[in-house]
Amino acid sequence: MNDFNSIADALRDARTVGVASHLRPDADALGSTIAFALWLESTGKKVIALNEEGATSKFRYLPRHELVAMPPETPIACDAFVALDTSVKNRLGTVLKAIPKDIPLLNIDHHVSNEQYGSLNHVDPSAPATGQILVEFFQHIGAPISRDMASNLFAAISTDTGSFQYEGTNERTFAAASHLISRGVDVAALSRDMYDCHPRRRFELLRHALNTAEFHSGDRIASFALPLAVARELRVLPEDNEGIIDHLRAVEGVEAAVFFEELEDGNIRVSARSKIPEVDVCKVCREFRGGGHKMASGARIPGTLDQVKRDFLKALDHEIHNRN
Ligand SMILES: [Mn+2]
Numbered sequence: 001m002n003d004f005n006s007i008a009d010a011l012r013d014a015r016t017v018g019v020a021s022h023l024r025p026d027a028d029a030l031g032s033t034i035a036f037a038l039w040l041e042s043t044g045k046k047v048i049a050l051n052e053e054g055a056t057s058k059f060r061y062l063p064r065h066e067l068v069a070m071p072p073e074t075p076i077a078c079d080a081f082v083a084l085d086t087s088v089k090n091r092l093g094t095v096l097k098a099i100p101k102d103i104p105l106l107n108i109d110h111h112v113s114n115e116q117y118g119s120l121n122h123v124d125p126s127a128p129a130t131g132q133i134l135v136e137f138f139q140h141i142g143a144p145i146s147r148d149m150a151s152n153l154f155a156a157i158s159t160d161t162g163s164f165q166y167e168g169t170n171e172r173t174f175a176a177a178s179h180l181i182s183r184g185v186d187v188a189a190l191s192r193d194m195y196d197c198h199p200r201r202r203f204e205l206l207r208h209a210l211n212t213a214e215f216h217s218g219d220r221i222a223s224f225a226l227p228l229a230v231a232r233e234l235r236v237l238p239e240d241n242e243g244i245i246d247h248l249r250a251v252e253g254v255e256a257a258v259f260f261e262e263l264e265d266g267n268i269r270v271s272a273r274s275k276i277p278e279v280d281v282c283k284v285c286r287e288f289r290g291g292g293h294k295m296a297s298g299a300r301i302p303g304t305l306d307q308v309k310r311d312f313l314k315a316l317d318h319e320i321h322n323r324n
Contacts, residue, residue, distance in 0.1 A: 002120045004140040010104050010120055014079035016046040020071070021130075022086040023052040023093035024238055027194065030059050030068060031156035032084040032130045035149040037067050039138060042146070048076050052093035058239040061193035062155060063148040071098035080104045083118065085130035087111035087291055108133060113282060113291030125293075128168035131156025135176035150183035151190055159194060162246070167277055167295050202240040209244050215254075217317045222248035225260040225305055245273050255279050256316055260309050267300040268308040272316065278323040284315045 011017060019037050021029035030051065037049040048069070055065040071094050081099050086092055087109060092099075099105065107118025110133060112125040127133045131153040138145050145153070157177055161169045164177070181187060209224045216223065224244075226236070241261065248257035256279050261269040270288070272281035274295040282297040288311075290299020301308045 001124070002122050004122070004137050006120060007106060007108070007122055007137065008141045010106060011040070011045075011080055011082075014045060014104075016048065016076075016078040018048045018050065018076055018078040018081040018099065019084065020050040020081070020086075020092055020095045020098075021084045022091040023095075025051050025053065025056075025059075026242060027059065027062070027159035028129045028131055028156040029085045030055060030065065031062055031152035031154075031159075032134055034062055034064055034067055035131070035134055035145075035152040035156070036082060036084060038064060038146060038149045038152075039143055042143075048078060050076075050095050050098055052095055056237075056239050058237075061190070061197070063151050071095045073097055075100040078103065080106065082106045082108065084108050084134075085110070087114045089115065089117040108137075111292060112294065113286065113297075126168070126170075126172075128166060128170075128173055129157040129160035131160065132173055132176045135179060136172070139179065145180065145183045147184035150180040150185045154180045154185045154187070155190060155194060158191065163191075163195070168293075199240065201235055201237065202244075204234050205236050205240050206244055206247065208234065209259075210247065213248055216313055217320055219253050220255045220320055221258065221313065221316055222251055222254045222256075223258040223260065223309070223313065224248060225309060226262065227305060228262040228264065231262070241271070245271055249273050249275050255320060256281055258312065258316065260305060260312070262305050263300070267302050268305055270299045270301060270308065270312055272297050272299075272312075279320055280323075281316070281319075284312070284319050287315055288312065 017040050019033050021033045037047045040047045049067045050071045051068050054070040055068040059065050076098050105118045107121045109123050110127040110130050114123040213224045245257045245259045256274045259271040274281045280294050282294050285297035285299040288299040288301045
């Protein structure tokens with residue numbers, strides 16, 4: 001793993017830097033992108049911040065979110081490119097076309113399944129959020145964290161840790177959060193924007209999910225499926241899905257929860273969450289060419305909803321029964 005100094009060195013002489021994170025971004029992806037872009041700007045560089053979807057309306061609470069643009073079809077002019085929170089290069093989506101060849105590609109991430117695709121790789125799976133790595137990076141190099149950077153990084157850490165609850169949340173996480181609060185984060189206002197401002201559409205999706213949820217493997221697995229037709233009827237946007245699965249995982253006795261979403265392109269998007277460290281959903285997702293974290297992973301699997309559901313639940317059942 002390359003250390004913080006070599007990251008700082010690689011960026012020192014760059015005049016223009018591209019920054020991006022994975023498609024279907026969460027607040028760790030976008031918050032990290034924005035905070036990193038703001039830091040680079042503060043050092044006098046030109047920054048091009050990208051995401052496949054730009055900054056969707058869901059993230060308008062992130063200060064300076066308008067910095068994040070959708071990628072152009074052709075390579076941008078830049079001297080270095082930074083990929084954040086992105087375990088596999090392809091997860092950058094259409095941003096890939098915007099990255100010039102033959103420039104340093106810096107890969108900063110916390111996914112255990114990261115494929116080390118950068119010319120520099122800083123992958124720290126002990127951090128529960130990329131935002132935490134960035135706080136530690138800024139502190140290490142002595143870069144001041146502005147209030148806007150702090151709010152973005154706090155949002156990144158808060159969402160990826162399930163509000164400081166998930167496995168991996170440790171004293172470094174709270175130390176990072178504490179530092180961010182000292183830089184001016186309004187925790188209550190930001191948390192309200194993150195957790196208590198869901199669109200009505202998302203509520204309707206949750207209603208559907210609760211009505212159609214299924215339990216398997218002696219009630220140790222809970223799942224729900226979203227057929228394309230229902231998604232269209234409810235006018236669900238991809239961003240509405242986040243967190244729905246947590247309602248299934250929260251049921252007593254459930255060890256893993258899975259969400260199957262039928263996509264327009266013929267794939268099924270699978271999101272899997274584990275409640276206990278003994279159940280490794282990353283291992284199961286890897287069987288289907290996906291990945292992520294031990295307790296939160298995903299995959300895109302070709303096939304019909306029923307077929308993918310059957311295959312994936314079978315593999316997960318195997319993982320549950322062979323744990324320990
Ligand atoms: Mn993350």
